[in-house]
Each structure stands twice: as C-alpha cells, then as structure tokens.
Amino acid sequence: MKNKAKILLIYTGGTIGMIKDPVTNSLKAFNFDQLLSKIPELKLLSHKIETYSFEDPKDSSDFxxxxxxxxxxxxxxxxxxxxxFVVLHGSDTMSYTASxxxxxxxxxxxxxxxxxxxxxxxxLRTDAKENLITSIQVAGLHENGKPVIKEVGLYFEYKLYRANRTTKINAEHFEAFESLNYPPLIESGVNLKINRSSLQRIPSKRKLKVHHELDNRVMVIKLIPSLAKKTLEHILETPHIKGIILETFGSGNSKTDIWFIKALEKAINKGIHIVNVTQCSGGSVEMGKxxxxxxLKKIGLIEGKDITTEAAVGKMMYMLTKDLEYNVFKTIFETSLRGEMK
Structure with a gap:
C-alpha cells in the first residue's frame, strides 16, 4: 500500500469551512490557508496536501x-x-453536486x-475533523500503485458511499447521509473496511473525459394524492422545460385518471423527457408491476429504477446536452452509466 499520496483539498463553501464570530455568534468563512491551525492533526498524515478555495465560496443552497x-x-x-481530490461542500445539496x-x-x-x-x-463538538481527516486518508488509499477508489464518493460519519447513491436524510444528526439501495464502499472503524465487491472497476488506461456542459431546464414534480388537473397541466406547459423527474408513489405508481395520463403523454409528445422515480427513500420503480x-409504461415514461432524485437530476442535466432522440435517450437513461442504478 502506497504511504504517501498527493491530495488536492478543494473548498467550495459550507459549514465545514466556517467559524463562529465570538462577538456576533454568526458563522463566517475562514481563510483556508490557515487550515493546519484549525486541524493540526493533518500534520500527522503522511500525504502531501495542497488546498484550493473557490474565490467566492458559497452555501450549498446557492450552488x-x-x-x-x-x-x-x-x-x-x-x-x-x-x-x-477531497471536495469540501455544504451538506444540504452535496448529493446533487456529487451526483x-x-x-x-x-x-x-x-x-x-x-x-x-x-x-x-x-x-468544540464538530464532526468536521473526523470527516476531513478520513476523507483525505480514503483519497490517498493505494494498492499495487493504483488508487483503491476510482469514482466520486461521499464520506460522512464513518462511511464512504458512492456519491450518486446518496441522499441527505437528517438535518440534525451527524449521520446525515444514507445510501439505502447500495452498500457503503468503505466503513471507518479502528481500520478502514473496504467493501471491494461494491467498488467501481475502471481500466486504469482509460483517459479522463470531462463534460463541460449541463442543461438546467429540469424540473422535479412530486405527486400528491389530491393533485389538481389544472395545476399539473400548468406545470407541464412551463416554457423551455426539457426534462422532468416525476416522484411517484411506492414502486412507481400514480393516479390512473385519464386526464393525468393524457397530460403526461402530451408532454412526452412535445419532446419532454419524463423519468419515473419513487418518493420512497429506498426501493425501486417497477412500472407495470x-x-x-x-x-405510465405504455405512454413511454423513463423507468428510473432505484436511482435517487438527486442522481436523476444530475443525469438528466448531463444527458439533455447530447440532443438524443426520445427512445435513444430513454434507453441510455435506463442504463447504469456510473453505478447510479441497478
């Protein structure tokens, strides 16, 4: 196992990079060049750490x-x-960004x-130190000269998850994130326990390709039992919308009223891509069950399977830039690209 790795710590904003003003008690960002003064334990790590801070760090709600x-x-x-790379980010929308x-x-x-x-x-009681130190250790894990982790992960409270499988489930507890449909990649205890069967296996010789475009003409619609016809029709007729994440009940169920089905079908015929995801924290969409x-299956909704809403939004923004015909788009979306669905 390689002992020394070179890690870039990227600060984008969020609570982890905040300190309390002793006078006003309000939170403010601190200078990340002074990181070692706040977490001197970092000096004990064998890895070489460099830092990069966004010029205008943001609360994740503004990301x-x-x-x-x-x-x-x-x-x-x-x-x-x-x-x-270790990315420091506000927890509220971390799953969206990481996905x-x-x-x-x-x-x-x-x-x-x-x-x-x-x-x-x-x-005094911060969870920032453990999260940061272990994230750096995880990012530096090597075996046979190669990284153990070859994907985007999210580390919080002793567990490393595949990032595009995560959802923030708690606003108060330190255990803020969960991945209900996929096991942790690493669990941190006395030792780092690696779940090798769950890791991404990417050939090391492949060259990184970074996609620089995203299309944000995406909307999430959460179904409620008393959804009004005019409300849905108004939403679906919103100008410029190209993709909709439809959060349905249970395993992908919805109202069966004719007006409801016709409204969705009309939107699909206009070229709007609609993905069926479940409102449940865990489980999977199985249209036709x-x-x-x-x-919904007959009119051509895209089956989101066990993808999270956060990952569905990211995947939609990514795929909308590809200008694909509806059936091709549907086939690719229903295929796992980065381990985001079964």
Missing amino acids: DHTDYIALAKVIEANYEDFDG ALSFMLENLTKPVIFTGSQLPIGD YETSDQ
Whole structure:
C-alpha cells in the first residue's frame, strides 16, 4: 500500500469551512490557508496536501450547474498532478453536486471524495475533523500503485458511499447521509473496511473525459394524492422545460385518471423527457408491476429504477446536452452509466 499520496483539498463553501464570530455568534468563512491551525492533526498524515478555495465560496443552497462545471474544470486542470481530490461542500445539496460530477467525470480513475460537516470546523463538538481527516486518508488509499477508489464518493460519519447513491436524510444528526439501495464502499472503524465487491472497476488506461456542459431546464414534480388537473397541466406547459423527474408513489405508481395520463403523454409528445422515480427513500420503480403504473409504461415514461432524485437530476442535466432522440435517450437513461442504478 502506497504511504504517501498527493491530495488536492478543494473548498467550495459550507459549514465545514466556517467559524463562529465570538462577538456576533454568526458563522463566517475562514481563510483556508490557515487550515493546519484549525486541524493540526493533518500534520500527522503522511500525504502531501495542497488546498484550493473557490474565490467566492458559497452555501450549498446557492450552488448550481455553473458551479458544478467550475468544480469539474478545477479537477480536470489538476488531474495529472494529484493522486486524489477531497471536495469540501455544504451538506444540504452535496448529493446533487456529487451526483452531477459523477456523470461529468467520465472514465474517472482517481478518487474524488465529497465531505462536509454538520457543525463548523471551529466548534468544540464538530464532526468536521473526523470527516476531513478520513476523507483525505480514503483519497490517498493505494494498492499495487493504483488508487483503491476510482469514482466520486461521499464520506460522512464513518462511511464512504458512492456519491450518486446518496441522499441527505437528517438535518440534525451527524449521520446525515444514507445510501439505502447500495452498500457503503468503505466503513471507518479502528481500520478502514473496504467493501471491494461494491467498488467501481475502471481500466486504469482509460483517459479522463470531462463534460463541460449541463442543461438546467429540469424540473422535479412530486405527486400528491389530491393533485389538481389544472395545476399539473400548468406545470407541464412551463416554457423551455426539457426534462422532468416525476416522484411517484411506492414502486412507481400514480393516479390512473385519464386526464393525468393524457397530460403526461402530451408532454412526452412535445419532446419532454419524463423519468419515473419513487418518493420512497429506498426501493425501486417497477412500472407495470401494478395497474397504477401500467399506463405510465405504455405512454413511454423513463423507468428510473432505484436511482435517487438527486442522481436523476444530475443525469438528466448531463444527458439533455447530447440532443438524443426520445427512445435513444430513454434507453441510455435506463442504463447504469456510473453505478447510479441497478
């Protein structure tokens, strides 16, 4: 196992990079060049750590597709010079950003590990130190001269997950993220326990291809039992929308009213791509399993299987730039590209 790796720590914003003002008690970003003064334990790591901070760090709630592109370009520009990357990001939309990056970084053969914290780095009880230190260790893991992790991961509270399988499930607990449809890649205890059967296997000779375009003409619609006809029709007629993530009930079920099915069919005929994902935290869409999803299958909705809403949004923004015919788009979307679905 390689002892020393060169890691680029990228700060985009978020709680992990905040400190409390002793006078106002409000949170403010601190200078990341002073990272070692806040976490002196980093000096004990054998890895060489360099830092890069976004010129205008953002709360993750303000992060959008243009920031995803900027982040991908930072990784691309430094890809040959570093063995791994750790991205510090606000937890609220971390799964969205990390999922999008997984599609943008094609043929990734080095670790890109997202992490953050629920408490500021300067707080006495902060979870930032453990998350950051272990993320760096994970990013530096090598065996036989090659990285152990060759994908975009998300590390939080002793577990490394495949990033595009994650969802933030708790706003208060340190265990903020979960991957209900896919096991952790690594669990941190006294030792790092690697779940080798779950890792991505990308041939090391493949050349990284970074996709610089995303199309944000995407909308998420969450079905409710009392959804009004005029409300749905108004939403589906929103100008410029090209992709819809439709959060349905259970294993992909919905209303069977004729007006509902016709409204979706009309949108599909206009060229809008509609993906059926489940509102449930875990489980999978299986259109046709029940009568309440059979019509959705017949009119051509894309089956999201066990993809998360966050990953579906990222995949949609990525694929909309490819200008594909509907059936080709549907076939590719229903295929796992980065391990995001079964």
